[in-house]
Amino acid sequence: MWSHFSEIYTTFITRIGEFKTTDVLDIMVVSFIIYNLIKIIRETRAVQLVKGIMLILVMFVLSGIFNLRMLNTLFTSFFQFSVLAVLIMFQPELRSALEHLGRSKIGKYWSGFTAAGTTEESKVKRLKRGINCVCEAANNFQKSKTGALIVFERQTKLGDIIDTGTIVNAVPSVPMIGNIFFNKAPLHDGAMVVRDGMIYAAGCILPLTKDNNSVSVDLGTRHRAGLGISENSDAVVVIVSEETGTISMALNGVITRNYTRETLNAALEELIIPKEPEKIERIPVTAEIKKGRKNDKNKK
Numbered sequence: 001m002w003s004h005f006s007e008i009y010t011t012f013i014t015r016i017g018e019f020k021t022t023d024v025l026d027i028m029v030v031s032f033i034i035y036n037l038i039k040i041i042r043e044t045r046a047v048q049l050v051k052g053i054m055l056i057l058v059m060f061v062l063s064g065i066f067n068l069r070m071l072n073t074l075f076t077s078f079f080q081f082s083v084l085a086v087l088i089m090f091q092p093e094l095r096s097a098l099e100h101l102g103r104s105k106i107g108k109y110w111s112g113f114t115a116a117g118t119t120e121e122s123k124v125k126r127l128k129r130g131i132n133c134v135c136e137a138a139n140n141f142q143k144s145k146t147g148a149l150i151v152f153e154r155q156t157k158l159g160d161i162i163d164t165g166t167i168v169n170a171v172p173s174v175p176m177i178g179n180i181f182f183n184k185a186p187l188h189d190g191a192m193v194v195r196d197g198m199i200y201a202a203g204c205i206l207p208l209t210k211d212n213n214s215v216s217v218d219l220g221t222r223h224r225a226g227l228g229i230s231e232n233s234d235a236v237v238v239i240v241s242e243e244t245g246t247i248s249m250a251l252n253g254v255i256t257r258n259y260t261r262e263t264l265n266a267a268l269e270e271l272i273i274p275k276e277p278e279k280i281e282r283i284p285v286t287a288e289i290k291k292g293r294k295n296d297k298n299k300k
Helices: 002-017 021-041 046-065 069-080 082-089 091-102 105-114 120-144 174-180 221-232 261-272 285-299
Strands: 148-152 166-170 191-195 198-204 236-240 247-251 254-256
Touching: 046 069, 069 082, 082 091, 120 148, 120 174, 120 198, 120 236, 120 247, 120 261, 148 221, 148 261, 174 198, 191 221, 221 236, 221 247, 221 254, 236 261, 247 261
Parallel strands: 148 191
Antiparallel strands: 148 236, 166 198, 191 198, 236 247, 247 254
16 A cells, blocks of 8 residues: 555656646646536535545545455446446536536627627617517516516527427517417417517426525426526526516526516616627817818918
């Protein structure tokens, strides 16, 4: 055992002597990746899986040190398929990590590069019209205590969710949203998906939140579905309670409640409408020259 540790120490000292600048960069990148992986899994059930894997690793090392051949062979066979096993066990966490990467600045640049050639002004008008219709409809639902679940798609595309419902692809209007969530309509039980300011699909099935222990027991399936899709994507979800008429909004696995028409409209516009760069008002050079000539004539 001591000879094994002595060998590790000797190898470590040798490697320190060969240390280069690229090694520092390598360590920083790997540390950044490990840190973000820990952030993703620390509050999920994957933590228990990581503990189990660490225990197996410790046992594998000890079996090599104490020359436990049968146990060491068993663990060696296990680790031959470890990559595939990890991909299967950590599939939800890996998907979440890739979605976070896609919502980063690099992902935004790629989205802008691949976006269709619609003008920014027409897109903003379309988004505002969709938001205004949803807010007006939510206000009506609040008064009549009609349940509603409306998902605003953002960067993360919700194709798998849309496939569970019915494609509508219609210009939004308050009467249409009212018809979709009318309690005897065939699509009223599911969610309505708004894509680029258009009512794209209705009657969609959303995943329920699983590991969110902060959800109040007073919230029903509609609210849990809204939280579930907000945990798995960057979507903004508007929820109207059928029991109380309360308007809520779910974003990034957090639900906020008691919105009015005005506060909901302001929040949605802040989250959905792209920010315009600040414009600095400049006087054209030709105008300044003409103004200068005019002042000269006045002086004369």
